[in-house]
Amino acid sequence: QVPHLRKTAMLVKAIKQARLYASALGLYEFYVNGQRVGHDVFNPSWTDYQKRVQYHTYDITPLLRSGDNAFGIILGDGWYAGYVGLGGPHRYGPQAFALAQLEVEFTDGSKQTIVTDATWKAGNGPLLQSDMLMGETYDARRELPGWNKAGFDDSEWQEVQMKKVEIPLVAASDGPVRKMIELKPRAITEPKPGHYIFDLGQNMVGWARLKLRGEAGTTVTVKFVEMLN
Numbered sequence: 001q002v003p004h005l006r007k008t009a010m011l012v013k014a015i016k017q018a019r020l021y022a023s024a025l026g027l028y029e030f031y032v033n034g035q036r037v038g039h040d041v042f043n044p045s046w047t048d049y050q051k052r053v054q055y056h057t058y059d060i061t062p063l064l065r066s067g068d069n070a071f072g073i074i075l076g077d078g079w080y081a082g083y084v085g086l087g088g089p090h091r092y093g094p095q096a097f098a099l100a101q102l103e104v105e106f107t108d109g110s111k112q113t114i115v116t117d118a119t120w121k122a123g124n125g126p127l128l129q130s131d132m133l134m135g136e137t138y139d140a141r142r143e144l145p146g147w148n149k150a151g152f153d154d155s156e157w158q159e160v161q162m163k164k165v166e167i168p169l170v171a172a173s174d175g176p177v178r179k180m181i182e183l184k185p186r187a188i189t190e191p192k193p194g195h196y197i198f199d200l201g202q203n204m205v206g207w208a209r210l211k212l213r214g215e216a217g218t219t220v221t222v223k224f225v226e227m228l229n
Helices: none
Strands: 003-011 015-025 027-032 053-059 067-076 097-106 111-115 121-124 127-131 135-138 169-171 187-192 195-199
Touching (some): 003 111, 015 027, 067 097
Parallel strands (some): 053 169
Antiparallel strands (some): 003 121, 027 067, 097 111, 127 135, 187 195
């Protein structure tokens, strides 16, 4: 399953500015008070994890508030623990890990640092598995409303597993991967009952967004291919 990590922290002073430094052995999506940080996907990029791992820096000042703040991470296998080419899974390690440091500066000049440590908690959500080559299994019945917000009941969540890593951290040097354009199907056909083809008119790299209506527990399979039929 795809881990969801969370932590809450109290900020009692007026906030001047705040930065987030985030990385992972795998892929991460970071959230502050329910809001996704940044617009990038597939962070950090693939590196030789035995030599270096990249981190990204974000200005999260607008996302913080005085009082209780919640921080969340969705952690994917990515290139670190997932399938890479024809080499199979776990090329570098059996599971993914996240690393983050938040540095908050207050208007009075004092600072507060929040890091990924043993005080974080881990739970499972609707993503039963997610791999860049093998695909993703998503169960909407397991959604976790508010998991990345303050006030969420995480009493049944588990302690996180810590890992000591001595891989050099380096600032990301490549450009980000982001959503650039949204395509609508040029044609939708049904070559046989219950099987639909959505023709987007071109080959591309991306993912699908669709709305479904049906009974809970119904399985829908979406396949991405480069040729029609």
